[in-house]
Amino acid sequence: MRAEARAAEARAAWAFLSPALGLITVFFVGPILIGLVLSFTDFDIYAIADPATVRVVGLENYGRILTDREFGNALRNTMTFVLLGGPLSVLTSLGVAMLVSSKLARWKDLFRVVFFAPVVTTLVGVAIVWKYLYHPRYGLIDAGLTRFGLPAIDWLGDPHWAMPAIVLFAVWKNFGYNMLIFVAGLQSIPEELYEAARIDGASGWSRFVHVTLPSLAPTFLFVGVITMIGQFQLFAEPYVMTQGGPLRSTVSVILLMYEQGFRWWRMGYAAAIAFVLLAMVLVGTWIQLKLAPGERR
């Protein structure tokens, strides 16, 4: 009887699981595995018409990536986005979370909603808005800068400023998400820890360094990893705001993959780019796991 009930439960479990797992296997895991195979071939527009023309080229696509200046450029741009935008986004989120969580703060719920609002906006819609805000002659941002006696900047038209401009936009768009996660992390720090530090005579700053930061370590890890993964996927911002320009200064790895795959139909090469990106994400995640202090202390 007992074994029979067990078997029935397992059967039910598989019945409940199979639709979702089936879809994930076919439309997520499957394409990734096929992509890995594609990346070792010269799959191109002729292959789409007649798959018989595909040749296996081994590591040729990956070799080409190493010497491709276009890829080097896209990698540099993406790393700018990850290494400049990541820390900036995390610090902004933490700062705002601390302000919102302060015991002195009123209307906390209202502020949280306001800071979160950009997160739910449609990226394409607000990217277009920011493109106009960045306009060197009519844009609100330069109008503000010049009012304070600062020089106007041709944000999206200057190859040196286009990437930082996209970083700034992305921080505005996303800081609310990490802010909420930091707020949750801050809430879970027991008040007694602060009390004890206060009794020991610790100043506000040293309470922050010795109580807040160590307690937030797991939150930092989580926020760091999801932010990095999101930033490696930079695509719609340059697609809409700059089309990769000026002078290809905002072409990201994914945008390059998109161009190679869907504009030039070099699917084999584009698949190899996708796998290099995946490798970078995995290495980045691994580094953050290694850097993170022991889980619980």
Add this chain to the structure above:
Amino acid sequence: MSRRASGLWLHAALIALAVLTLVPMAWMVAASFMKPGEANTMPPPMLPAAPTSEHYVALFTRLDLLRNMLNSLLIAVVTTGVSLVLNAMAGYAFAKLRFGGRDRLFGLLLIGLVVPAQVGMLPLFLMVQKMGLVNTPAGVMIPGLASIFGIFMIRQYALGIPDELLDAARVDGASELHIFRSIVFPLLRPILVTWTVFSFMAQWNDFMWPLIVLSDERKFTLPVALASLMGEHVQDTELMMAGSVITVIPVLVLFLVLQRSYIRGVMMGSLKG
């Protein structure tokens, strides 16, 4: 610093940050009501001198964006509905039903959370093409019908369902399907509402995959239509702002109405992760 003074500084900082956060959206709305060319004057006006709705009229008549809006709505509603049921079933099974290899399978699934969706997009496109679904709403819906993150979120919540409740129903002879429908599904309600908002917004806001799958302007979702409009109407600032408003505002309103469940979902996803 006295408590009162630091309170004042704190609120000054919060209000300044809130204004900075809201200005782009406020200007988007204001400029959408300005006369053609008005936004491109110096200094940039913050409010329309004489509000006009002509850009909205143009969007819905001449440019027929209503069609794109309905495409977006159809895709978001159907995908969300299907994913709600499938993720709920899977999340519940992982949390509450015992079977061999459950934890290993779940662990394997979680690895997928760090894999960017774009990695499989080229082969997925070839598959969708083989299935004859290029340029159809169904082609756009495919990747969203089941979600690892959705299963994860629902599982975390379902862990809290007491086993006794389920066992009692089994002793009474209820079928597993019946237990799921009449006991589990209602108990999961709060997380399902949260997932509904998550999924709807993700679908409504998505850009890259619909851009790849759809080729016919009449089939475009709203963000794809807006991006393509941007190519032709770069100079028409006010028109583009009106387009942004109708793309952004529906999800923003939905979020404001359901923000409690949404915000709780974000915080929960992180804490228990």
